[in-house]
Amino acid sequence: MRNPKLLILAPLVLFLAWQLVPITTVNIAQYDEAIYLDVARSIQRTGLPIRTIDPEGRLLLDQTPLYPYALSLMTAVFGDDLRLSRLVTVAFALGTIALVFKIAERRRGPLAGLVAASLLAANPFFNLYSYFIRMEVFMCFFLVLATFFLDRYEESLRDRTLVAGSLAITTAVMLKVIAVTYWGAAVLWVAWIAKGSRVRHLLWLIAPTMVGLAIWLGGSLLVPGRFEAMAARWQGAIGLNA
Structure with a gap:
């Protein structure tokens, strides 16, 4: 291959092929997604990560709060679009695969990068989490x-x-x-x-x-x-x- 660095395209295409399944079949917000979108709206209204599960509301502080605030900023700028928010997760997943390729390629060569990135791209758990609004x-x-x-x-x-x-x-x-x-x-x-x-x-x-x-x-x-x-x-x- 004239440019071994182009090997990164194979795991990226593999990953996107897997993602076609949820992209084309899952059209409504899942349970956790609904929670994060609710909290994102609360942040826009009050500045606090409040889950409106009851009249008083509950602060969502079980986890460190960067993701709800980042999601709130994104939805404030681009709108409360479920698919767009999910595609941002896909983009970060692609970036993760590319970084894995780069680390392995730098240490052991392009073939090592291909193997490492492909293992991640084909991982079912990574694929499952990569399309949804989660951190x-x-x-x-x-x-x-x-x-x-x-x-x-x-x-x-x-x-x-x-x-x-x-x-x-x-x-x-x-x-x-x-x-x-x-x-x-x-x-x-x-x-x-x-x-x-x-x-x-x-x-x-x-x-x-x-x-x-x-x-x-x-x-x-x-x-x-x-x-x-x-x-x-x-x-x-x-x-x-x-």
Whole structure:
């Protein structure tokens, strides 16, 4: 092949072929989509992520709140269009596949990039989440983007690549809090490979995410009973309430 980098087109086409199924068959908002669109409208009216499930409304703070605010901004600019909002998720999924190709291609060559990107493009769970109004694909995009920058940091130990990776991790965590697991692993990894600037580099990696989490938890504490309910939900999710 004259230009091996064009191999990226194969997994992208494969992914879009899978996406034709939900694009052509799913025309109404699903349960979680309806919740996020409702919260997005509340943000436009009040500035707060309120779910209008009852007359008083409930703050949706079980997860870090970046996605509802981003969705609110998008629908405010482009209108409350279900299909357009879904296609934005598809676009970020395509970006995630392209980043996976780039990372593997840089490390092991174009064929490795093709295999890695194709595995992601054919993953049924990734495909399922990639068409709907949910934050998981956006979180994945920023985690893979963080990996892209940290891969370069490992070679150069340059400050700017670490800062870029740190901001990508923070964005992922603020999209969905489960991304803190990646953040924790990244902190241990940087502590291991950093040399003379270990303390400074760790601060750059730790501080942005800590600030974001503090703002989210602080907002939860301001609502009576909200933090306790959120903690109970997380305990139930990992089986501690059984």
